[in-house]
Each structure stands twice: as C-alpha cells, then as structure tokens.
Amino acid sequence: MPRKQRCRWIGAYPDCWEFSPEEDTEEEPVIMSLDEFETIRLLDREGMTQEQCAGQMGVARTTVTAIYNCARRKIAEALVDGKRLLIRGGNYRLNSRGTENIIRKGKKSMRIAVTYENGEIFQHFGHSEQFKFYDAEDGKIISEQIADTNGSGHGALAAFLKAAQVDSLICGGIGMGAQNALAEAGIRLYGGVSGSADAAARALAEGTLQYDPNVKCSQHGHAHGEGHSCGHHHGEEHSCGQHRGEEHSCGQHHGEEHSCGHRHGDEGCRNHHGE
Template identity: 50%
Template sequence: MARPTRCRRVCMEPAYDCFQPDGVPTREEVMMTLDEYETIRLIDLEKRTHEQCAKQMEISRTTVTEIYETARQKLADSVVNGKRLYISGGHYQLCDGTASFCCNKKCRYAKTSVKKIRIQRKEENQMRIAVTYENGKVFQHFGHTKQFKFYDVEDKKVVKSQIVDTNGQGHGALSEFLTQAGVDMLICGGIGGGAQTALSNTGIPLYGGVTGEADEAVNAYLTGELNYDVNVHCSHHEHEHHCGEHHCGEDKHGCVGNGKSCQ
C-alpha cells in the first residue's frame, strides 16, 4: 500500500499567479503547483540549499529535489515554448506560524499573533451586506482586502454596521469567512475568477465592479440604483495579482497576468 503524500508547507501564495507571452495569443498552458513554486522561490530566489528548503517545507530532501526539477522543467517549457503559465493548486498547506522551523521575516505570521475576530450578532429577520472596505470606500481588490464593512439591513434600512479585519486571508478563506459571518450578499470592486468561483460555492450573491463610498454603494443597492458590472474581473495596478487562500487539495486559477486576461 502506497504511503500518503505529505502536505507540503508553503509560506505564502504568489503575488502573481499567471504569466503569458506579451502580445502573443496562445492556447497552450503549463500548470505549476504551489509547492513547485515554493521550491523555485526558496532555492533560486532565496538561495536556500535543498536541505534547507526541505526543512522549511517539512518534507524530505529527495522529495524537494523531485519537486524542484519538475518546477524548473515547467518554467523552461513556458519560457522557451511561449506557453501561458499558471501557478495553482497542489498538495500544500499555508504556514500558520506554528511550525518548529519558520521562514521568519518573510512569514506573514512571524512574531505576530492572529487576532480573534469578533463579529456582532445578526438578527434572524435581518440581511447582512458585506463590502470590501478601505478608508470609507469600496476596496478594489477582493483578494487583498484587509477589512470588510458589514451592514445589517431591516425593512430596506441599515440598522447596524461594523468594520471587521480579515487578518490577511485570501479569497478562498475570505469566502468561508463571509459565510461564517452570516453574510447574505457582497459588494466589491475587482474580483478574480478563482475568487468568484469560491464565492459562488458559498451561494453569496456578488455585485462587483463597484466604486466610490461604501455607505453610498449600500444605499444605492437598497434603492435599486447600484451601478455594478456583471462581467467584473480583477485587474490590479501595476499588473499585481493575488487571488486567494488555498490549502491541501484545493485548486486555483489566476485571473490576470501581465495585464492580460488569463482566463
């Protein structure tokens, strides 16, 4: 009987998870997993040895070598043959800061403690609207949002609101976070394909492509005047992209790479 594959520890998800040749349309693609990406990041960028990489990822050195060689081959295939490169999925779990060997300064959990999120109770006859939030406005990148503002609505009037920190969670975890918070619908700016899929799986309706003041957006929704985009996607400034939080066995596709749609 084969031994089960050990979940590989990944410090963080990539800021960019889709790349394609500039100005050259292509249907061919290469899929690099998050654990493969992590070996490239640690060995090639941070100049770690295979043994150090293995210790950080909590797997054997021989396994690291196998993953690394596969990752390098995929990277070469993409660059040399002009194939679109996705970084998504894999058998991994994100670092939670509890491992005996941590990446320290690079780790989002290093020398910090996760704050307990306290959310006010919603009454059964109320509707809870969530808005991606920053400085009073609708934040434009769902996967990067550091805060939501929740509006509890009764008889088409806001009766209570609260601002809640997300603790740096990505889109997969954010979707689950909204579900657990009792959210009935979401208003946001840009949102990627992977995030839309995760959100769709929760059954929470999405109103994307919204800009301006968060309070005004909610009032516009309540009066039937909200201006939103049914075909919304995320297109981050300076081509930045990060669409999510995924753990062992989950899959993710990027939505934008190099300023071009990678759908």
C-alpha cells in the same frame, strides 16, 4: 496502497497566474501547480536553503528537491519551446499567519468580507489595508469584525481572506490576477460596489446586492457596467487548498519521492510515498 499525499504549506497565491510568449501559440500550455510555484518563490526569490524551504512547506527536504526540479523543468520548457505557462491547482494548504485574532465562523454562517475604509467600501482591492468581516445566517448579519491585512498585493490578500474563512468578497475595482486568486480560493466575488460597507453586506445577506459581474480594476473604482442582482452561496471549506482533480504522476524520475515531466498534459506531480 500509498499513504495519502501530505498537503504542502504555501505562503500566498501568486499575483500573476499566466505567462505567455509574445507570439500566439497553439501548443499545449505548461501547467505549474501552486506547491511547485512555492518552491521557486522560496528558493530562488527568497534565497532559502532547501532545508529551510522544507520546514516552511512542512515536507521532507527530498520532497522539496523533487518538487523544485519539476518546477524548473516546466519553466525551461515554457521558455525554450515558447509555450504558455499557467499556474493552477496543486496539493497545498494556505498558511494562516495574521488571522490568529479573527473569530472562527460558525458552521452555518456565510462570511462576507468587504474592502474597508472609514465605513465605506475601499475601491482598490490590491491596496486594501483593512477588511470588515460580516457573518450572516438566514439572511441576517449576526456578527461583525474589522481586521488589518497582513500584506499587500493581490495574491497575499486573497490568501489572507481564504485563511480567514471568507466565502464572499464585496469590493470596488479589482484586477484579473486578483480575480484568479479568489477563484482559486473558492471565494465568490461581488465587485464594482461603492458606498456603505454595512449596507452592502446587509444587501448581500438578503440577496439584493447590486454589483458588476464584469468588474475590472480602474483608477476610479469600478467599471460602469450594468448592475447585477445576486443571491449568495455557502461554499464548503477545503481542508487542503483547492484540489483540481486526481493526483497525477509524471515522467522525469530522479529517485526522489516526487517525479515530474508534463508533456502529456499532467497538471502537477505526485508524491508516491506520502509526503
């Protein structure tokens, strides 16, 4: 029996989750996992060596080589064959840098985050410089904390919220890329809300918050859709990112610990030796 595959550390969620050719295609999309995306980001965008990338992701250099080879082949297939490229799932754990001073929530608490500025709900998620966190139990707010964000951009902010143990987010306007990142993080979204941050958090805890389920990012805050009354859910924590199903093997074997190829709908790559 192979050892359980080790989680790979990633720094943030991507800002863009889908890339499509100009012409519509009925071809099966290419699926790139978040740990594969991370090797592209670190090696090709940040210019790290494979040794540095391996240290950042917490795996062996040979594993990084194999993941990277798989990611490059997927990019090539999408470009050459004109297929959609989707970034989804994978075997990963988010880096928690920047959340060291945030109090850990209780096991029975729901943590609510609100985009925050001077007591009000800040209306542009991707530019939020602060969040206010509220821990709720039995329909009541039991603790509050204001935290500065550790980066900008939808993906980085969603990763920050995930690392801060957030279950639900209240905000104004928010784009589809950010919504995808929050969904990947398992964070429930309540968008299109304005006014007092404290009042909105209390209403969510009580299950009476009015929000827009079809919220979109706009220059003026939130879409003017019909309000929606909500309750809340206590999402379970994930020890290793958002795992989308079973591990999967692929076709291109390079003699490494990780193999790739995905022409039959595989959504990532499996490390057969435990990395």
